[in-house]
């Protein structure tokens with residue numbers, strides 16, 4: 400199914416993707432590409448991955464019909480939630496981290512490094528490293544460490560070393576730079592574990608494949624119950640991994656509409672947003688060519704979102720490609736719309752969604768009244784909202 404699909408041998412999805420890294424990393428990326436190619440067809444590797452996904456991480460995740468949510472919106476359609484929020488460490492991120500962790504073991508690596516913004520990816524990496532007995536170093540902007548101290552404590556409890564990056568104002572961009580610097584110096588024994596469908600080839604392809612277990616399960620679950628495909632797939636887009644994981648197994652099913660929802664922030668016109676696909680221009684960031692939020696001089700723009708996981712100036716190259724080809728649509732919702740969606744799902748279904756996932760829900764709420772009888776919509780509930788409680792409470796109090 401995948402062989403005639405993108406990317407090409409050099410990692411290009413149309414004009415997006417590729418490898419924009421220091422020369423010294425090229426052999427490591429080649430080694431990784433080859434190891435991944437082998438692992439993909441190795442039944443022992445796949446069996447071990449699926450065993451751990453089931454027993455340690457909690458797959459398959461349920462596909463839950465949100466009847467109250469749909470009814471309250473006056474929707475005639477059936478709206479389903481893919482419950483990635485029920486996974487170990489609270490989000491879909493673990494699917495990819497487990498896959499790459501096992502691959503690193505197979506490659507004989509002893510050490511794993513990663514960068515993290517809000518700390519969610521860092522926590523997933525630290526958990527997998529503990530379980531696989533790997534040394535673990537997480538780079539995190541110093542400002543992010545202060546803002547996200549519970550996640551720093553979690554990573555440390557799981558045995559990871561958390562290294563501050565970029566001084567007082569350091570955020571994800573500085574953490575990415577530090578992680579690349581480390582990798583250049585340690586590439587023989589170290590695997591760099593990227594957290595989304597971003598970075599140089601083969602990461603966007605490999606992370607997509609590890610996450611596409613989401614879409615494969617949805618396809619199977621709908622086939623078993625209703626013997627049909629969905630009409631809409633809706634997911635939030637930060638780097639783009641949960642969306643790619645849901646979309647990918649349906650890319651060739653032309654009747655299935657796919658919508659990625661970005662962070663419109665406070666107001667897209669004000670510049671305080673992270674709507675990369677909606678507002679970005681082509682550029683190079685994080686080792687690949689994709690759409691990118693940049694200022695007039697081509698510097699990476701400051702981005703903003705109420706949800707830390709969507710607060711990223713770039714986006715995976717395959718999304719830029721799907722947008723350009725028209726196969727997927729991308730839109731953005733505001734911070735305040737995401738907050739309303741958190742409250743609405745909590746009250747109607749007893750599920751507190753992550754602020755990231757709430758962007759997909761907020762768009763679904765706008766779409767719902769126009770849907771037809773019997774249509775099937777699947778929304779990816781990428782994570783749970785416990786981590787966001789502080790922000791949610793502050794914002795709601797601000798309103799009262």
Ligand SMILES: *Cc1c(COP(=O)(O)O)cnc(C)c1O
Nearest residue numbers: 595637638639640641708755782
């Ligand atoms: C990290 C995160 C995201 C954004 O990452 P993608 O790569 O775009 O999926 C979305 N939802 C949750 C819950 C996250 O933790």
